[in-house]
Amino acid sequence: xxxxxxxxxxxxxxxxxxxxxxxxxxxxxxxxxxxxxxxxxxxxxxxxxxxxxxxxxxxxxxxxxxxxxxxxxxxxxxxxxxxxxxxxxxxxxxxxxxxxxxxxxxxxxxxxxxxxxxxxxxxxxxxxxxxxxxxxxxxxxxxxxxxxxxxxxxxxxxxxxxxxxxxxxxxxxxxxxxxxxxxxxxxxxxxxxxxxxxxxxxxxxxxxxxxxxxxxxxxxxxxxxxxxxxxxxxxxxxxxxxxxxxxxxxxxxxxxxxxxxxxxxxxxxxxxxxx
Numbered sequence: 001x002x003x004x005x006x007x008x009x010x011x012x013x014x015x016x017x018x019x020x021x022x023x024x025x026x027x028x029x030x031x032x033x034x035x036x037x038x039x040x041x042x043x044x045x046x047x048x049x050x051x052x053x054x055x056x057x058x059x060x061x062x063x064x065x066x067x068x069x070x071x072x073x074x075x076x077x078x079x080x081x082x083x084x085x086x087x088x089x090x091x092x093x094x095x096x097x098x099x100x101x102x103x104x105x106x107x108x109x110x111x112x113x114x115x116x117x118x119x120x121x122x123x124x125x126x127x128x129x130x131x132x133x134x135x136x137x138x139x140x141x142x143x144x145x146x147x148x149x150x151x152x153x154x155x156x157x158x159x160x161x162x163x164x165x166x167x168x169x170x171x172x173x174x175x176x177x178x179x180x181x182x183x184x185x186x187x188x189x190x191x192x193x194x195x196x197x198x199x200x201x202x203x204x205x206x207x208x209x210x211x212x213x214x215x216x217x218x219x220x221x222x223x224x225x226x227x228x229x230x231x232x233x234x235x236x237x238x239x240x241x242x243x244x245x246x247x248x249x250x251x252x253x254x255x256x257x258x259x260x261x262x263x264x265x266x267x268x269x270x271x272x273x274x275x
Contacts, residue, residue: 032273033256039181040256040271043189046177047269048260050088054173055132055149055262057086058166062151070094070153070162071102079105088168090146094153096162099123126150126163134265137170137197137208144169145199145208149262170267171207174200181271188245190255190270194231199267202245226255230268234259244274251275 061082068074071094079092083105093104099118104110117123122135135148149166170191178189178200191200196211211217211227218224222240229238235258244251257270 035185036187036256036271036273039185039187040258040269043177043181043271044258044260044269047174047191047267050173051134051260051262054086054088054166054168055134057082057089058149058151058164059132060085061092061166062153062164065094065153065161065164066156069155070096070164075103076105079103082166088173089166090169091167093165093167094162095123095165097127097160099127102162122148122150123163123165126152126165130160132263134262136193136195136265137199139208140169145171170199171204178202186273188272190272192227192230192268192270194266194268196227196231230257230270234266234268 061078064078064081065075068078075094079094082092083089091105091109093101093109093112095101095117098116099120100116101112101114104112118127122133125133130152132149132151135150137145137147140146146167147170149168151164151166153161153164155161174189174191178191182188188202189200190198190202190206192198192211198206198209198211201207209217211223220240220242223242226238226240229236235256237254237256239252239254241250241252243249251274253272253274255270255272257268260267260269
């Protein structure tokens with residue numbers, strides 16, 4: 001009986017070891033993706049829950065204004081109570097059917113009373129559609145970026161009186177959950193609007209930038225592709241090249257994303273790994 005040639009045995013052993021190595025790497029990559037999907041689900045669920053809380057706060061405040069009307073001391077007391085009921089609510093204002101602000105809280109925004117906001121797109125939509133909605137992000141005069149939830153206010157007999165506008169900062173909503181879920185992992189989070197504006201990024205300087213057309217991102221065309229895919233699809237996976245988090249080194253990144261939203265306005269929550 002002939003025995004196997006030593007070179008043949010070596011080749012078989014080498015193939016086995018290479019195969020085992022490939023299997024190990026494949027298993028490791030699959031496990032990493034499972035972790036990314038798990039923390040993405042946790043963060044998305046938490047963000048969606050708080051959006052729901054904010055909407056409930058706005059809805060209940062609007063219901064109380066049906067009894068007091070949009071202006072006056074009683075309406076101001078309702079707005080104060082609404083702001084106090086949720087830590088993320090920064091301001092509440094009411095405006096009438098012409099878009100003129102008739103009440104505002106806290107004291108720092110009372111300067112808005114008497115101003116007409118009908119030139120703003122979100123005000124035009126709220127007055128025309130008379131249904132709850134959430135705006136896109138916009139820059140605040142005092143710094144930072146805000147989002148408003150608009151709720152129509154009607155009288156007890158159903159007459160449309162105007163709108164309650166509740167403002168919060170999306171960065172402050174998202175950051176605690178992004179920090180918690182990424183803590184102890186090599187992953188980070190980014191949240192963008194479907195229009196491409198960045199609502200949250202570990203680098204605060206990135207917040208408010210537009211992924212479509214910003215000069216920084218123009219150097220990396222894959223980012224535009226990923227952002228457009230994310231805008232068009234409520235969930236997905238892709239890879240791209242960009243600077244590593246906190247460095248000027250260019251690395252390959254991968255991302256899974258999912259969707260949260262309110263009243264038809266959607267945000268894409270992205271978990272990102274790099275190699």
